[in-house]
Amino acid sequence: MAGGGNIYAAGVSFDVSADAYGRFMGRFSDPLATVFADRAGGIRAGERALDVGCGPGALTAVLVDRLGATAVTAIDPSPSFVEAAQARFPGATVSSGVAEELPFPDDAFDVTLAQLVVHFMSDPLAGLGEMRRVTRPGGRLGACVWDHAGKAGPLSLFWRAVLDLDPTASGEANLAGAAEGQLLALAQAAGWRDLDSGLLTVTVAFPTFADWWAPFLLGVGPAGVYVAQLEPAARDALRDHCAELLPAAPFEQPAAAWTVFGRA
Numbered sequence: 396m397a398g399g400g401n402i403y404a405a406g407v408s409f410d411v412s413a414d415a416y417g418r419f420m421g422r423f424s425d426p427l428a429t430v431f432a433d434r435a436g437g438i439r440a441g442e443r444a445l446d447v448g449c450g451p452g453a454l455t456a457v458l459v460d461r462l463g464a465t466a467v468t469a470i471d472p473s474p475s476f477v478e479a480a481q482a483r484f485p486g487a488t489v490s491s492g493v494a495e496e497l498p499f500p501d502d503a504f505d506v507t508l509a510q511l512v513v514h515f516m517s518d519p520l521a522g523l524g525e526m527r528r529v530t531r532p533g534g535r536l537g538a539c540v541w542d543h544a545g546k547a548g549p550l551s552l553f554w555r556a557v558l559d560l561d562p563t564a565s566g567e568a569n570l571a572g573a574a575e576g577q578l579l580a581l582a583q584a585a586g587w588r589d590l591d592s593g594l595l596t597v598t599v600a601f602p603t604f605a606d607w608w609a610p611f612l613l614g615v616g617p618a619g620v621y622v623a624q625l626e627p628a629a630r631d632a633l634r635d636h637c638a639e640l641l642p643a644a645p646f647e648q649p650a651a652a653w654t655v656f657g658r659a
Contacts, residue, residue, distance in 0.1 A: 411475065411613065411614060411615050411619075412475055412479075413450075413451035413475055413476055413478075413479030413480075415610075415613040415614070415615050416450060416451055416476070416615050417451055418609075418610045418613060419610040419611070419613050419615040419616065419618075419619060420450075420511070420549075420615065420616065421451070421453060422599050422610070423541075423549040423597060423599055423650045424450070424453040424454075424510065424511055425453045425456075426597040426599065427453070427510065427511075427539070427595065427597050427650070427652060428453040428454040428456065428457045428510060429457055430595050430597060431454065431508070431510055431537065431539055431595060431652075431654065432454065432457045432458065432461065432508070434537070434595060434654060434656065435506060435508060435535055435537045435656060436535060436656070438458070438461050438462065438506055439461075439462075440461075440462060440463070440466075441466075442462060442466065442505035442506055443462075443466050443467075443468070443503065443504045443505050443506070444458045444462055444466060444467050444468070444504060444505065444506040444507070444508070445467075445468045445469070445470070445497075445499070445503070445504040445506070445507040445508070445526075445529065445530075446458060446467065446468070446469040446470070446508060446509075446510070447470060447494050447497070447507060447508065447509040447512060447522070447526055448470070448471055448494060448509055448510070448511075448512030448515070448516075449469035449470060449471045449476065449480055449489065450471055450473070450476050450480075450511075451476050451479045451480060451483070452469065452476075452479065452480040452483050452484060453510065454508060454510040455467060455469045455480055455483075455484055455487065455489075456483070456484070458506075458508075459484050459486075459487055463486070464484050464485070464486025464487040465486050465487070467484070467487040467488070468487065468488040468489075468490075468499070468504070469484070469487060469488070469489045469490075470489070470490050470491070470492045470494075470497065470498075471489075471491065471492075472491060472492065472493050474491065477489055477490065477491050493516075493517075493522075494509065494512065494516050494521075494522030494523075494525055494526070495516065495517060495518050495521040495522050495525060496525065497525045497526070497528070497529050499529045500529070501528055501529065502529070502530070502531040502532065502534075503529045503530075503531075504529055504530050504531065504534060505530070505531060505534045505535070506530070506534060506535045506536075506537075507526045507527075507529060507530045507534070507535075507536055507537075507659075508536070508537045508538070509522070509523075509526060509537070509538040509539075510538075510539055511539060511540065511541060511652070512538070512540075513538050513540050513571055513572045513578060513581065514540045514541075514543070514567070514570035514571050514572050514573050515570070516571070519571040519572065519581050520581060520584055520585055523538065523581055523582055523584075523585035523587065524585040524586060526538075526585075527585060527586050527587055527659045528659075530659035531659065532659055533658055533659065534658065534659045535656065535657075535658060535659075536582070536587050536656065536657045536658060536659055537654065537655070537656045537657075538572070538578060538582065538654070538655055539578075539595060539652040539653060539654040539655075540570070540571075540572035540573055540577075540578055540652060540653050541567075541573065541650065541651070541652050541653075542573065542574075542575075542594065542651045542652060542653055543566070543567040543568050543570060543573035543574075544568040544569075544573040544574035544575070544577075545574070545575065545651070547594070547596070547649065547650070547651035548567075548573075548650060548651060548652070549599075549648065549650035550567065550618050552637065552640055552641065552648075553611065553618055553637060554566040554567065554568070554618070555640065556633060556636045556637045556640055557621065557633065559636060560629075560632060560633060560636060564621065566617075567617050567618075572653060573653070574653075575653065576592075577653070578592065578653045578654070578655045579592040579655050581655075582655045582657055587655070587657035587658065587659070588657055588658045588659070589657050589658045590655060590656070590657040591655070591656045591657070592653065592654060592655045592656070593653075593654055594651045594652065594653060594654065595651065595652050595654050596649050596650065596651040596652075597649070597650055598647050598648065598649045598650070599647065599648050599650065600645065600646075600647050601644060601645060601646055601647070601648060602644065602645045603644045603645070604637075604638050604641065604644050607637075607641065607648070608634055608637060608638075
């Protein structure tokens with residue numbers, strides 16, 4: 396999800412292929428989508444669901460599996476992601492647009508969810524308010540953001556290594572919703588009711604260090620952009636420091652996301 400075009404609020408381009416995004420973040424976002432949908436509560440046949448900032452379709456896939464494609468609508472500003480999701484879910488409605496100006500009428504959906512999106516909205520409060528507007532009264536709302544400000548997000552170790560070598564780097568800790576309590580406060584300010592928040596954690600296995608490191612070279616998101624601008628020697632130093640901080644392969648990496656759920 397983004398504030399417009401292919402540029403997210405953090406000033407980072409997501410004009411990358413769906414395959415690159417999947418290799419970089421899909422390894423974490425795909426398993427998260429299942430537990431996130433589970434926590435959204437009782438997604439049942441006959442309901443209409445909206446996936447805000449769908450990307451290539453990690454959460455969309457779960458919604459289609461549970462509701463059927465014709466009951467699912469998804470939206471994202473990235474043309475490559477929209478194209479990939481349209482091809483992957485031909486029966487669903489997938490369109491281009493931003494969270495801050497959802498092109499849907501009031502009360503159009505029973506369930507509206509935003510996975511790993513709020514921190515890249517140009518105006519998170521407006522985006523969460525739009526999610527409430529398009530959801531029927533009493534309908535369910537949910538959002539989640541990786542724990543970038545803590546030590547449990549999927550990129551926390553990477554940014555720790557970056558800051559060890561480059562203390563001037565900004566990382567992703569200051570993005571909206573990335574710290575404890577922020578997502579809850581935003582949802583409350585946007586008018587969500589009956590709020591519940593917490594952490595969801597998934598664990599991903601890596602057979603080798605190369606399996607973990609290689610996707611950082613694909614230029615995806617703030618981390619990928621940071622790696623791409625490094626000189627080769629600095630990139631190698633960062634790679635080696637990440638390897639020092641990680642357990643010996645094979646290893647597992649937990650990844651936690653802050654969540655908030657509520658009703659419109």
